[in-house]
Amino acid sequence: MAANIEGNIFTISVPLPGNPLRNLNSYVIRSEGRGRNLLIDTGFRMQPCREALIGGLGELGIDMRDTDIFLTHQHADHSGLAMELAGENSKVYISRRDGEMLINILTKGLGRTEEYRTFGFSEEELASFWENPSVKYQQDVPAVFTHVGDGEVLNYGGHRLEVIATPGHTPGHLCLYDRANKIMFLGDHVLFDITPNITTWPGFDDPLGHYVHSLMDISIFDVRLPLPAHRGVKGTMAERIGTIIEHHGARIREMLDALEANPGITPYDLSGKMTWRVHGRTNSWADFPLAQKWFAVGETAAHLEYLLCRGRVRREFDGRVWHYYIG
Numbered sequence: 001m002a003a004n005i006e007g008n009i010f011t012i013s014v015p016l017p018g019n020p021l022r023n024l025n026s027y028v029i030r031s032e033g034r035g036r037n038l039l040i041d042t043g044f045r046m047q048p049c050r051e052a053l054i055g056g057l058g059e060l061g062i063d064m065r066d067t068d069i070f071l072t073h074q075h076a077d078h079s080g081l082a083m084e085l086a087g088e089n090s091k092v093y094i095s096r097r098d099g100e101m102l103i104n105i106l107t108k109g110l111g112r113t114e115e116y117r118t119f120g121f122s123e124e125e126l127a128s129f130w131e132n133p134s135v136k137y138q139q140d141v142p143a144v145f146t147h148v149g150d151g152e153v154l155n156y157g158g159h160r161l162e163v164i165a166t167p168g169h170t171p172g173h174l175c176l177y178d179r180a181n182k183i184m185f186l187g188d189h190v191l192f193d194i195t196p197n198i199t200t201w202p203g204f205d206d207p208l209g210h211y212v213h214s215l216m217d218i219s220i221f222d223v224r225l226p227l228p229a230h231r232g233v234k235g236t237m238a239e240r241i242g243t244i245i246e247h248h249g250a251r252i253r254e255m256l257d258a259l260e261a262n263p264g265i266t267p268y269d270l271s272g273k274m275t276w277r278v279h280g281r282t283n284s285w286a287d288f289p290l291a292q293k294w295f296a297v298g299e300t301a302a303h304l305e306y307l308l309c310r311g312r313v314r315r316e317f318d319g320r321v322w323h324y325y326i327g
């Protein structure tokens with residue numbers, strides 16, 4: 001279902017079945033004249049997403065032949081339907097970094113199983129990695145992207161949209177800022193009632209450090225209307241940025257305590273010592289769904305990398321898995 005936000009900006013709620021994120025907010029900037037429309041983020045390449053998005057576009061009278069697509073980042077719940085929805089002349093914008101990573105994942109099958117093995121996942125768990133929705137519902141190849149980067153400007157429906165690089169949630173995450181109207185399309189950089197997942201990436205050091213830096217970067221913009229890619233908005237963006245930074249600080253302190261008590265622990269086992277909230281309740285590690293374990297352990301690994309970069313922890317490799325120690 002499509003809903004008006006203000007002026008010619010609309011949102012289409014795309015369900016993400018079985019996913020704790022619940023839905024994706026796709027945004028549409030509709031051009032009232034002869035100009036092109038912009039669709040921001042698309043949903044998983046699965047039928048319930050496809051139906052909702054195509055239905056919403058229909059309600060808004062959007063013809064994809066007159067529409068370009070902006071992907072805030074490479075994740076499948078944002079990019080999954082992009083290529084199949086794009087019209088012949090549609091541009092599909094994404095950062096160079098995320099676009100290239102995505103094509104590598106799609107064409108070379110570059111999964112992350114090798115990396116996840118070093119975190120302590122069992123072979124049995126690794127065998128079902130490809131069932132992970134973030135892999136399974138990714139878009140099809142061939143994907144052809146138009147790369148955009150920090151400082152570039154896109155003009156759609158009378159809105160001048162500045163591209164802002166916000167590396168952290170993914171290495172090439174982008175936000176769009178409409179300075180005249182004080183609107184920011186946030187992707188997954190700032191979410192309001194869940195904390196954006198921060199995980200490790202091959203070739204992208206210190207993701208949590210980058211993420212916090214990128215939060216500081218956008219906090220200098222005047223934002224009246226923040227538009228996150230999942231769920232709604234509560235409070236101001238400045239308040240939310242403060243809360244997210246505090247959350248990571250608390251997480252790091254919890255982690256340091258657990259490391260102190262369990263020298264030599266693996267990222268996987270350390271994740272089991274942390275508190276997690278999934279579907280609005282605190283979960284024990286034993287009944288934690290595997291689909292969420294990839295995210296949870298990745299998040300732990302990102303925090304460990306943050307501490308490693310700052311000399312607060314050290315690690316040893318036993319030939320298969322990393323073991324972490326204080327100091």
Ligand SMILES: [Zn+2]
Pocket residue numbers: 073075169188
């Ligand atoms: Zn994401």
